[in-house]
Amino acid sequence: MQSIDTLLCGDTILTMNDTMDVLQNGAVAVHGGDILAVGSYPELIAHYAPKTVVDGKGKVLLPGFVNAHCHAAMAYFRGLADDMHLKEWLEQHIWPAENRLLNPEFVADSAELACLEMLKGGITTVNDMYFFGGATARSAKNMGMRAVVGAGIVDFPTVAGNSVDDYLAKAEEFIRQWSDDPLVSGCIAPHSAYACGSDTLRRVKEMADRLGCLIHLHVSETAWEVSEIQTRFGKRPVEYLESIGMLAPNVVAVHCVWLDDAEIEIFARRGVGVAHCIESNLKLASGVAPVAKMLKAGVKVAFGTDGAASNNDLNMLGEISTAAKVHKALAADPTVLDAKTALRMATRVGAEVLGLCDRVGSLEPGKRADIISFDMRKPHLSPLYDPYSHIVYAALPSDIDLVMVDGNVLVQGGRAVACDETSVLARAEEWKAKISPTGGRI
Ligand SMILES: [Zn+2]
Incomplete structure (x- = not known):
């Protein structure tokens, strides 16, 4: 068993690789920011010992x-x-x-x-x-x-x-x-x-x-x-x-x-x-x-x-x-x-x-782990026949559950977890007073 940082799981994985492979009950093994493997959950959990397993119930994973x-x-x-x-x-x-x-x-x-x-x-x-x-x-x-x-x-x-x-x-x-x-x-x-x-x-x-x-x-x-x-x-x-x-x-x-x-x-x-x-x-x-x-x-x-x-x-x-x-x-x-x-x-x-396709753009071994997941358990995304269709025609940014860049989880449960969101928003309000001294257009 190989020890790894994270196993990200998903009901469906849209790899966006050359052959546009779609995996059901899948997982992505991530270590040191690299994607080590993309495959079925039973296969990967038998091979890797992850420190963290991110549950994939109701989730669709794809590249960021x-x-x-x-x-x-x-x-x-x-x-x-x-x-x-x-x-x-x-x-x-x-x-x-x-x-x-x-x-x-x-x-x-x-x-x-x-x-x-x-x-x-x-x-x-x-x-x-x-x-x-x-x-x-x-x-x-x-x-x-x-x-x-x-x-x-x-x-x-x-x-x-x-x-x-x-x-x-x-x-x-x-x-x-x-x-x-x-x-x-x-x-x-x-x-x-x-x-x-x-x-x-x-x-x-x-x-x-x-x-x-x-x-x-x-x-x-x-x-x-x-x-x-x-x-x-x-x-x-x-x-x-x-x-x-x-x-x-x-x-x-x-x-x-x-x-x-x-x-x-x-x-x-x-x-x-x-x-x-x-x-x-x-x-x-x-x-x-x-x-x-x-x-x-x-x-x-x-x-x-x-x-x-x-x-x-x-x-x-x-x-x-x-x-x-x-x-x-x-x-x-x-x-x-x-x-x-x-x-x-x-x-x-x-x-x-952008000349970055050797590093990102698809979920494949050897690429960096820039991965997002959608939580499809929503009224406007049910029932789910085709994840491509739902993501393009029905999904909202608020349906995004997890965002990982270079192996780091930045958004989890739809919330920013690696920065102080309150302070970023407070600074926008401070600048507003200088940008528009009257406080607005109306
Ligand atoms: Zn422009």
């Missing part, structure tokens, strides 16, 4: 969700301004608030709130983009969450930097600083092709290739962006990025709402990963990305929540459910984005897009 695009530290701007055009929202509300308030302390506190919300909703990995990435990285680490944190780059001065040289130097230092961390790594995040010129993007590409990191950027979010890039460069955004040599498998392209067929073909050929942020795109009326076409062309499409100021939550279940329905309606075809495909995009494909 991967949020392929977020601005975690914007959580404090949730509900500050809604129901307006992207340009007005940014220029009259978000950017002035950022200029007035942003500093590493704000970013750290707001990112902790975001991590707490994500973890309680089953997101175990986040790909972030914002300023003061060091503060976000420390918050993710404190909260025990896996994160790729993008160092933001723009062509103009902000509170976080005064020139492209300054942003790039800070980005390189940040990425090197986190290069050996088991949970958190850095990447480079030029905001977009309209906020960063060709020269900046070429320097970003050179640095990403040299440091072996991801490039995380917004692409074709709005129709305005497409016409702006066409006016400046005579090409559509993806054609333009291709022409300056940016596109490769280490690129995470966010939104991709306004892609034509030729651009989809370029993404497929270059192996570019896409972060689909449907709820943010719907709320800002940006449009709906051609996901069915991208999937058909072989483009890897993951889900992103975007920041809480434009969504307005960091709820992966919401993204999955909305996407699975909207794309059916748009295609007038209910077979589009079936539940199994949607759940694959939220787990395994997300890990592939």
Whole structure:
């Protein structure tokens, strides 16, 4: 008998492995943060002597969700301004608030709130983009969450930097600083092709290739962006990025709402990963990305929540459910984005897009133990015929019972057990007084 830390049990285990194996009366053996085995409960309990056995009655286990695009530290701007055009929202509300308030302390506190919300909703990995990435990285680490944190780059001065040289130097230092961390790594995040010129993007590409990191950027979010890039460069955004040599498998392209067929073909050929942020795109009326076409062309499409100021939550279940329905309606075809495909995009494909599929994204021996479980003993989840269907179309974040990241239990019985939730919420209230001195909009 081999002694191990934990045996997590489940009535059903959705492995999300290559063959999408589903196990009944299953278990996952975890030791030192590694998944040692995934199999039937009787088989594993005969082989391992766990210090802790987590009961699996009524539970469905699966790999944690991967949020392929977020601005975690914007959580404090949730509900500050809604129901307006992207340009007005940014220029009259978000950017002035950022200029007035942003500093590493704000970013750290707001990112902790975001991590707490994500973890309680089953997101175990986040790909972030914002300023003061060091503060976000420390918050993710404190909260025990896996994160790729993008160092933001723009062509103009902000509170976080005064020139492209300054942003790039800070980005390189940040990425090197986190290069050996088991949970958190850095990447480079030029905001977009309209906020960063060709020269900046070429320097970003050179640095990403040299440091072996991801490039995380917004692409074709709005129709305005497409016409702006066409006016400046005579090409559509993806054609333009291709022409300056940016596109490769280490690129995470966010939104991709306004892609034509030729651009989809370029993404497929270059192996570019896409972060689909449907709820943010719907709320800002940006449009709906051609996901069915991208999937058909072989483009890897993951889900992103975007920041809480434009969504307005960091709820992966919401993204999955909305996407699975909207794309059916748009295609007038209910077979589009079936539940199994949607759940694959939220787990395994997300890990592939972030270059983390050797470590997370499925429940398999040799991967790190990023595992979530749903308690299916609820009125809206009974009776249970097909766990893929219930998780995609009926489950809520409050149905998540356990969240483990890197072998550490962070949520148990639906409650955060590795951080002081009361203090995270109290700090949000303290910041509210500075963000909105009048106390609210109403
Ligand atoms: Zn974004």
